[in-house]
Amino acid sequence: MTEPLHPSPAEYTWPERGHRRLIGKRISRVDGPAKVSGKATYTYDVHRPGMLYGKILRSPYAHARIKSIDTSAAEKMPGVKAVHVIQGPGTEIFWAGDEIVAVAAVDEPTAEDAIRSIRVEYEILPHLVIDTDPQRAGDLAKPTAEEVVGDPDAAFQQAEVIVEGEYGLPVITHCCLESHGLVAEWEDEENLLVHISTQAVSSIPNQMARPLGIPAGNIRVKMDHIGGGFGSKFSPDRWGIVAARLSKMAGGRPVKIMLERDAELMVAGARPSAYGRVKVGAKKDGTLLAWESTSWGTGGMGGGGRPPLPYIFEIPNQRKQHTAIMNHIGSARAWRAPNHPQACLLTMAALEDLAAELGMDPLDFFLKNIALTGRRAEIYRQELQIAADLIGWKKHWHPRGDRSRGPIKRGLGLAIHTWGGRGHASNCDLTIHPDGSVEIKLASQDLGTGTRTGITIVAAETLGLPMDRIKVMIGDSRYPPSGPSGGSTTIGGVSSATRRAALDALDQLFAKVAPALNARPEDLEAVQGRIGVKGDPSRSMSWEQACARLGGMPLTVRGRNPGPGHLTGSGVGGVQMADVSVDVETGVVKINKMVAVQDCGLIIDMKTAESQCYGAMIMGIGYALYEEKIMDQLTGRMLNPNMEFYKLAGLGDVGELIVHMMTGPGYDERGVIGLGEPPVISPGAAISNAVANAIGVRVPYLPLTPDRVLEALHKKGGHHATH
Template sequence: MATAKWPAIDKRTLIGKRIDRADGPVKAAGVARYSFDINRPGMLWAKLVVSPHARAELVSIDVSEAASMPGVKATWKDDSLLGKEVQYIGQIVAAVAAETEEIAQEAAGKVKAQYKPLAHQANDRDPTLSKDKPATRNTGNVDEAFAKADVKVEGEYGIPVITHCCLESHGQVAELRNDELHVWPSTQAVSSYADVSISDASGVPRNKIRVDCQYMGGGFGSKFNPGKWGVISSALAKQAGRPVKLMLDRDLELMIAGNRPSAFAKIKVGAMKDGTLTAMETEVWGTAGMGGGVPQQIPYVIDRIPNVRLTAKRIQTNRGPAAAWRAPNHPQSCFLTMSALADTAAALKMDELEFFLKAVQLSARAEVYSEELRIAADLIGYKQKAHLRGDPSGGSVKRGLGMSVHTWGGRGHPSECDVTINPDGSVEAKLGSQDLGTGNRTVIAIVVAETLGLPLEAVRIEIGRNAYPTSGGSGGSTTVGGVSTSSRFAATDALNALFAVVAPKMGVQPDALEANGGYIRQIDKPDNRISWRNACALLGVNSITKRGVNVPGESEKQGFISQGVGGVQMADVSVDIETGVATINEMVAVQDCGMIIDLKTAESQVYGSLIMGVAYALYEEAIYDLKTGRMLNADMEFYRLSGLKDVGKLKVHMMTSKAYDDRGIIGLGEPPVISPGAAIANAVANAVGVRVPHLPLTPDRVIAALQKGGII
């Protein structure tokens, strides 16, 4: 009888190995069809009409001229907004669908919307603009602790609004066919995508909505729900009686499809001469558009500082809405906290590594962070390169090291999976999960193949459709724990059902059997065996299908999954103090994530995070014109991401010892993207001798900080 318990490390043939991504070849060959690539026979193109005002009363919408244009087949307008306010530039008010993209674009320009402009508010940098009652938190006696502290270090820091910048924009293709609505969205949540708003727009109940997303080009937390674009394309498809494609253009993608909230803070740290942290006081503010809040996980990770006072102020702005961005609130809280701590180390003239090794004793997982800090220091050559703040060497190019620590949850989500063993020996696993480009297909295939003792290529993975067993959306770093556990349970049950058929033929009880190397064999007499193919032939004409269900709380108790990871990152940078240009020499990431299913894919997650982190540390910022409320750089020319030459040398070290493995699976999608901004900013400060307080660390900001600090 096979048990679902994860196999011992020395018994694993696939789990934990470095295995190529299953979808690598089709993506490299350009064969993979993303949702944006879906083109249906007779398909129309839809374009949106949006508010040009940051705040205004919508007086009227007239689509008649657009509707009368040759080639226009359907129009949509949001009558519920009439007489009400639009609240940001880019808010959707109408749409048209036409035979070609060009006709649709021209027709959208003929929609007449009348507005009565109103005063708007787009400034997120002035805390006095907050109209809410501030959120507060108090621990210990902060005033007394500051009075007794040997040093008090004050600083002001900021991390701006950035966008998700998904390379495949938000949207979907919708088609009504035979009373069913078929949609091909770019989504992070296949099973739960068909929300009531799509039903309302199309007149099709959820049990007749077919969702299909095989490949999608990035979501980072912003692609769970259908969005207004999903609703509108469904309504247009119903009206026209033809398929409709509505994918956001790049400018709207950056303006309205979600962004990461800003966070600015004044932080005061109290410490003793030996680096012992005694107090932290923070006033933090920022914007998430009209909703949301402001990051409040400060102090971050080092959260056992005995005396803490926090005041958090949300500023509502007439800007495009925020959406969860890879580890919501954590990159901001991390940057603010780690910057203040590194400034404290500098004020104490204390080695930064020694300071952080002491600081992490005030975290929930001191041993993990201590070990990771030492490993990262070795990997980056800390002893050879480190110096106190301010590179003492001559010349205009200064070099420095910086570091940061982070945490995340990552417990696997609810998931159901069907595994089928067919009489011809073929195997398939089906679940309503999705692969965001992170290796989900690969992970599921590894688990099922390992469980059945088969090679990876023997298993077919079917995901991306809501017709399959329900599985959670890919958020909160929950996918790998969810799908690995449900597929493990399903494959184990299916194998046991096969054992029950095979055992009598082999003259043993089912619990005497195991699957290994393409055979089913007797555990204590391996020569008594039957090939997988012949064993499956005993099924006759009937396949075996078993369903595995991951109930997170139960699976955590049984050790299949867990939550709570720690990571350390260090950066080695060079800064030209004549030009202000900061360059990454090297980034080191040390990360734990419990038991690893595919070491290569896990490392790939961390590499990707470092690249994304370099982008938001050095380049990314959604720049708004306060007078109009318009995002000024809503394109890929002026909204800059990292290129290959920008990221330097990247080193990734995964914590893989038995103690980590024994914890079970923990998600990895988010944690490694938390620290790069802080580590890089601290490295720049270490190089040039002064704090550059606001991300991104653009040349103008570096030069301004150098001038303010009297360096140049």
């Protein structure tokens, strides 16, 4: 590799507005045709010669101790190539669905037969799988110390209007449409090849190395495309290690384990629940004074997260206390913006209830208190105005409770959110070949967000080439390490690393061709497939002619993030508004329209950025209206580990979705910031607020199912005998 010349840090910048040929334009993803034609290969599609199928016997009990395991029948079964006890006698099991024994066999039915033939005796222990009442949790409830900010007692004394409410959202699952899984195979005694559905190509080898007792460098991880992760696919997981062990036991034959749908929903993803009793107080003019919350939630034996309360609004006086409930469900995993959707609902719902009590339009109430949002106050103010225009807030909003005739009540709600999103550590190798072709290698992954497209745009923009001249290779741990796709960090990381690599490569190429153009390298530019002297079109050569001057050796430059220059930033604000209709006779909620107004710094591809917002709103509508990991305290099991009763929103359920991205001065110069998470934070709160606005009463808990909506209406007392 050639050492790059180092321009001064000031030169590592993004092109100015007006000089962006590709960046920020609405560009279709480069792998779109492969995906829609079915040519894109997902881990699920990987079929290796001689491949075996792994299946896992899971605990039917939520809390138990293994007394004995008899695998003898499975071991004798023709076609069974390996049997591996994952958790042996004496082990305590903490959730239904936990892994006990794995087998590998020549086909799936044989593996299933082998699993069915295994006899396990359990000592059944008491379990807790519900989470709505911390009192029932006993010793499994872990209260944390109360936190006090300012003087909440005095502030509540001073408050002229105080509301108290209870709000919450249950454990939901990630429900990746491509389930978790992998194909593991030993290429020889020491070297393992893993095709895995993952958000972390670069860090899987290290996570597998220790349990398998081989150096991380002996493990190669590959992934072309992924069918969803949402925060649940950072680890090889126990079944990943098991697949490697089974492969070893079977003489290195590839072993494929993809979780079945029920396992995916039971054990491979859970967003912690959060519930809270919240009290907020304000002056009559709407000035927020005081916050008090007692919150709780679970994420399995780990206890779940802790929502940052109050969310965004730095209310000057606060008292808050949180209790983590440990219970016997599959463990929590990071779910798209961990803790934020929970905090957003608990805060924005309480504030909307307060606005209703004050008799204020919540839009005015939010604007009145916008200074409490801190340094992004001006962004929120702008976004609130734009969102209000797009949804027709001033035209359609009405005080709480739609008083029109008929059972269909319409309402509007809003919420605001924030996220970080600074680019992660990322390395890429950009190679310019003497024939003019360009390739970029990095061990990143496309989580479905359009990572390849973003990299291609940045390289093509920088090198002055059309996008189809750039070949991007990702998804292989042999490529330069790049961070996990979590925390909305990928686009900032890979775009910055690519930009630096491309700028450095150009510098070196300019140095090679400058003499031929009778110019200094710093006077050259690469535009429209040519390299030439700035301001003198007569002195230029084609990209191919320039690259031919590299001689026999390709030019490879390593680009890194973090690095010199300000290319990525952190901290975004977003606003969402929802327009809903509620049938007060049936409790069925329909989304008429949702608006997302979002900033994320400099946008690389407007189309994939908007797509993130559309997808996030659809996912948000899912958890607002439908999704719940329904746990049965009687049997300790999840009752809906399927797509019939674990409900996701369909196309007919999402209404009209409008996205507006904030761009231009004040936004672009903040650098590239990630976007995967922020737009999924507000939907639950915005929809809950819209429903309260429609029907005149708060439905405390998500999802907003007919039973909950009808119960809230019933408690309100008004029987809606409308026709």
